[in-house]
Amino acid sequence: MYELLVPHNPRIRVLLERLERLRGAADDFCFVDERDGQVVGTVLLHLCPDVMFEDRPYALLENLVVDPGARGRGSGRALLGQAERVCREHGCTKVVLLSGVHRTAAHTFFERLGYSGSVSRAFKKYLLR
Template sequence: MIREAAAADCLAVERLYRLLVPANPRIRVLPERIEELRKSGDHFLLVYEQPEAIVGTLQLHLCPDTMFVIKPYALIENVIVDPHVRGQGVGTALMAYADSLCLSRSCTKIMLLSNAERKGAHAFFQQCGYNGHVSKGFKKYLRTR
């Protein structure tokens, strides 16, 4: 079942993020931050919940755009599915859910970034209809306290 994350899901989401970026010791998911996203109306932390655990997550942001009247564009971040359930449709279901949310809000496009080394993830995103050749992504990490 796909649903928006609740504050009580913070440890489950944090566990998945640690699978996504195992070398980052600063990962910490705050329950109050999840609630902020829930209340925003334009930001979504989606989780895929099986009876025993949360096994996948995806973060979706609808961003205002000035180019196409009032239609937003979307940004997907932090897509991760527990390795024990990969290949069972969890990621595909999360991505399809995000697509339907974006269509219902008249988004003009959905963008996502993926670590350059994650070739399996790139193949998955292409299967979901994303084209990795139309743009080049750039990141600049900022030093924060």
């Protein structure tokens, strides 16, 4: 599924042991939407410590991907809804969602769900080559 986000990237390697570690982590989550026995969507959620607002974390969403054949059927909405429920349970102050600049259809979807692309600007520096 991650190849849908970054096609033809030879560095993509999903490790089962990494997924198992996420399962037991208190502040990291990998949500999966499964339909008819097939994974059709996934998102990573990380709760990040913050020093500005008492002991309340903020959340970072990464690698939201929905299979093209399943888009428009509620998978993305369900995944983000689950992530937001966990964020509220943990008292998060905000949710930061990163998305590739070229994914304009996804940006429209995010905005419909209340995310704003004009509040902040994200910068990335890749360290893995």
